Amino acid sequence: MRIANRIDYQIIADLIESGSSVLDLGCGNGRLLEILIKEKNVQGVGIEKDHSMVKKSLEKGIPVIQANLDGGLSEYPDKSFDFVVLSLTLQALKKPDLVISEMLRIGKKAIVSFPNFGHFLLRYSILFKGKMPKSKFLPFEWYNTPNIHFCSINDFKEFCKANKIKIVKKIFLKNFNKIIKEFLPNIFASIGIFVLETEN
Amino acid sequence: MNGNSVGIVVRNFFTSDEPLKLISQLELSPFSIAYETYGTLNEEKNNVILVFHALSGSAHAAGFYPTDPNPGWWEDMIGPGKPLDTNRYFIVCSNIIGSCYGSTGPESLNPKTQKPYALDFPVITVKDMVRAQKKLIDFLDIKKLFCVIGGSLGGMQALEWALSYPEMVESSIIIAATAKMTPQNIAFNEIGRVAILSDFLFSNGNYQLQNQKPAKGLAIARMLAHITYLSEQSMNNKFGRELKTGNYLFGLKDIDFQVQSYLHYQGDKFVERFDANSYLYITKAMDYFDVTKELLELKTKTKFLLISFTSDWLFSTRQSMEIVNLLRKNNNHVSFTEIESDQGHDSFLLNFEVQGEILSSFLEGIKKS
Secondary structure, eight states, rough: OOOOOOOHHHHHHHHHTOEEEEEEEETTHHHHHHHHHHHHHOEEEEEEEEEHHHHHHHHHTOOEEEEOGGGGOSSTTTTOOOEEESSSOOOOOOOHHHHHHHHHHHHHEEEEEEEEETTTTHHIIIIIIOOOOOOOOOOOOTTTTTTTOOHHHHHHHHHHHHHEEEEEEEEEEEETEEOOOSSSSHOOOOOEEEEEOOOO | OOOOOBOOOOOOOEEEEEEEEEETTTTESEEEEEEESSOOOOTTTTOEEEEEETTTTTSSSSBBBBSSSSSSSSTEEEETTSSSTTTOOOEEEEEOOOOSSSSSSSSSTTTTTEEEEEGOOOOHHHHHHHHHHHHHHTTTTTBBSEEEEEETTTHHHHHHHHHTTTTTTEEEEEEOOOOOHHHHHHHHHHEEEEEHHHTTOOOOGGGGGGTOOHHHHHHHHHEEEEEEHSSSHHHHHHHTBBBSSSSSSOOOOOBBBBHHHHHHHHHHHHHHHHHHHHHHHHHHHHHBBBHHHHHOOOOOOOOOEEEETTOOSSSSSHHHHHHHHHHTTTTTTTTEEEOOOOOOOOHHHHOOOHHHHHHHHHHHHHHHO
């Protein structure tokens, strides 16, 4: 997802403690890690499959490993990072469930953000137009979208429950620029940000 | 990639009066290194990039000799405005010991016998090559290397530099290389050596005195190695099943296919420019290369970039990823990218657009951080 001003980055940055180690899955142009390294003095590394994005991370001096997340993360040892971040990438994964379980294996905590497919405008598109929803944040046509696994905020909560994943914190965003209260987030939030832990 | 050439260059020599202690416990003394430099060393002496060549390369990485219309082997990468920008960086390319391109090697005079070393030349390792280069860098009064970079055997040197002199190396770019030679890698080298050793003109390595060379053996070694530098795809593209004369010739010794003709040409061309003993020593040095244990223990400030090419099966992406994972164990700063290319292992010498952009981006980032 290519959006110039990503307020969710700042929110994710606020969730991460200074000096921690961070693995950013699908790190894009490296902007989040750049913020984290500058402001939080983290030890960060990104994984990104897109060649041109890898270049942008390199330009920023961010360590980045070109790889496809669907190829697995088995070479990363258990609990080797304080945080593993997956920001707005979940919906483009072939096996999102496996990636999340790997995140919780590799990281002490996982942070996942994703576009809420339960948002009322998207519901409206299907319900009244009978067409696959498009929006500022989901600009693709059905046939060329990289996004193949959509979920709503309720779906995600259910997934966590079924997989014994503890939701430590959840934040909902409207239009990338406003945190909204927890009033019917499955209808009004455009983005959900979840901090996860393995349930003990 | 456009940009100007560094123009006419000269090959310099550095001769050490101190003996070089080798991993084998033997000593090499005296020893010389051939090297070239491009660009200008700045006042702070912090703009140095040290470039390493591969098995059959030389210190002539860029520019032209007055007598030769062919430029250096990385001409498209090194020069004003190019990825290794001589307007900004002072670039040193050092020949390896054991080579036949000016540094002390089996062709050099053995001070004990006043004859060429031939097989009395000590067996060397990549670490020895790097130790010799360190003497050159000391001689040039350079304390810090902004970047060390090389492909294939050159990549092994870039890795070895970061291991041997971590405090000197700010960044290390390792292209199409490996942390250790695999049995398959060693096996290919072995066939090359057997071909040379089996040539009856080899004369136990003393062919130089007899004004001969084991041309057949060396050509076979090169023909075989050359295949490992290509990919199935690039050979299909280049030759297909194209016939030299348009027809099958029905003679066992005939050259029917273009690919045969090409390989023979490559073999013969190589014999003209390379020394068989050097080939034996350098491939041996490669075979001994295995830094996996040292990498596992390395905790360094050096920033690494690993580059592999999709169709390289000699030093594959898996081998680059092994280095990445070893470096990651101690949370070292390491980046990795795999470049799409159908040109096999040779991609590092041929792919300039994408590879060049990656190098520029990485160097830019190192400057910033």
